[in-house]
Amino acid sequence: xxxxxxxxxxxxxxxxxxxxxxxxxxxxxxxxxxxxxxxxxxxxxxxxxxxxxxxxxxxxxxxxxxxxxxxxxxxxxxxxxxxxxxxxxxxxxxxxxxxxxxxxxxxxxxxxxxxxxxxxxxxxxxxxxxxxxxxxxxxxxxxxxxxxxxxxxxxxxxxxxxxxxxxxxxxxxxxxxxxxxxxxxxxxxxxxxxxxxxxxxxxxxxxxxxxxxxxxxxxxxxxxxxxxxxxxxxxxxxxxxxxxxxxxxxxxxxxxxxxxxxxxxxxxxxxxxxxxxxxx
Numbered sequence: 001x002x003x004x005x006x007x008x009x010x011x012x013x014x015x016x017x018x019x020x021x022x023x024x025x026x027x028x029x030x031x032x033x034x035x036x037x038x039x040x041x042x043x044x045x046x047x048x049x050x051x052x053x054x055x056x057x058x059x060x061x062x063x064x065x066x067x068x069x070x071x072x073x074x075x076x077x078x079x080x081x082x083x084x085x086x087x088x089x090x091x092x093x094x095x096x097x098x099x100x101x102x103x104x105x106x107x108x109x110x111x112x113x114x115x116x117x118x119x120x121x122x123x124x125x126x127x128x129x130x131x132x133x134x135x136x137x138x139x140x141x142x143x144x145x146x147x148x149x150x151x152x153x154x155x156x157x158x159x160x161x162x163x164x165x166x167x168x169x170x171x172x173x174x175x176x177x178x179x180x181x182x183x184x185x186x187x188x189x190x191x192x193x194x195x196x197x198x199x200x201x202x203x204x205x206x207x208x209x210x211x212x213x214x215x216x217x218x219x220x221x222x223x224x225x226x227x228x229x230x231x232x233x234x235x236x237x238x239x240x241x242x243x244x245x246x247x248x249x250x251x252x253x254x255x256x257x258x259x260x261x262x263x264x265x266x267x268x269x270x271x272x273x274x275x276x277x278x279x280x
Contacts, residue, residue: 001248001252001254001274002252002253002254003254003271003274004202004205004253004254004255004256005257005267005271006199006202006257007198008191008194008195009262009264010262010263010264010267011260011261011262011263011264012189012260012261013095014071014094014095014096014097014260015039015260015261017071017092017094018038018039018070018092018094019038019039019044021068021090022034022048022053022090025066025068026051026053030065030066030088031054031065031066032052032053032065032066032068033053033054033055033062033065033066033068034048034055034056034067034068034070035056035057035058035067035070035074036070036072037055038053038068038070039070039071039261040213040214040217040218040220040259040261041213041214041259041261041262042214042238043238043263044261044263053068059081059082059085062085062087065087065088066087066088066090067082067088067089067090068092069089069090069091069093070092070093070123071097072094072097072122072123072124072127073093073094073097073098073127073128074123074126074130075126075127075130075131076130076131079091093127094161096161096187097124097127097161099187100128100131100158100159100160100161100185100187101127101128102131103156103158103185103187104116104129104131104132104137104156104158105131105132105133107132107158107183108131108132108133110154110156112154112183113136113149113152113154113155113156114132114136114137114138114155114156114157114158115138115139115140115155115156115157116137116138116140116157116158117139117157117158117159117160117167117168117171117172118139118159118160118163119139119160119218122160124160124161124162124218125139128158142167142171143170143171143173143174146174146175146178149175149178151178151179152178152179152180153179153180153181155175155178155179155181155182155183156183156185157172157183157185158187159185159187159188160187160188161187161189161192161219162188162189162219162260163188163192163218163222164222164225164226165188165196166226172184189219189260192260195219195223195257195259195260196222196226199223199257200230203227203230203232206232206255207233207251207252207253208232208233208251208253208254208255209254209255209257210234210235210237210255210257210270211223211224211234211235211236211237211258212237212238212256212257212258212262212266212267212270213238213258213259213261214238214259214261214262215236215238217261217262219259219261220258220259220260220262221236221259223257223259227257237270239266239269240272240273243277248277254274256270256271
């Protein structure tokens with residue numbers, strides 16, 4: 001069996017930055033709270049819990065200490081309320097996500113009807129919607145949902161940083177028909193775009209693709225869907241034990257990739273696990 005890995009694996013810049021901010025804060029005294037999961041990876045979250053980070057779903061659960069704003073960003077009013085409560089706030093929002101928030105605010109201030117391409121329940125989208133203020137905002141995940149957007153003069157479009165480039169392109173092609181002016185910002189993270197392209201190349205030369213990462217990770221899920229769409233047998237796993245139930249006999253070429261919140265050491269463990277199957 002040959003095992004192929006893309007040239008780039010492990011954490012992206014935004015995840016590394018968030019973890020560095022938390023690690024530095026852990027060296028100090030005081031309680032540390034994270035509003036939601038800092039990143040979408042179960043192993044990393046469990047490790048942070050062991051080190052003392054407390055994960056909460058609402059600011060009301062925090063009485064004092066330090067609050068970490070997750071890498072997916074948050075409503076700016078929430079950050080303001082945290083400071084008013086006298087809490088120390090560390091903003092670990094990914095710079096790429098912060099850029100989407102700024103563009104949404106700009107579009108709102110210039111009277112555009114805002115369309116966000118992505119998943120409405122994702123925390124990143126909620127933060128972007130809050131940045132748009134009181135402007136009417138629509139969130140669409142597939143081209144069929146465009147029908148709910150009324151015809152209008154000006155449409156401004158941004159996209160979730162972890163969205164599939166192919167899906168974004170399909171939606172934009174249809175969206176331009178809904179307004180006289182359509183201003184589009186491709187805010188997909190450049191690292192995400194590279195990983196999607198690398199996954200396509202990987203899928204073309206193997207029989208099986210193993211996508212490693214948290215099942216709640218949007219960008220990792222996109223990689224799994226992309227691999228499946230290319231007709232390649234795909235396994236989306238969170239840990240090396242998930243491979244134990246797979247029949248590997250006769251498989252000659254396997255590719256392994258991971259999301260931007262997947263630790264590099266976890267991908268190495270997956271590769272080593274495959275080696276054990278070969279020996280067996």
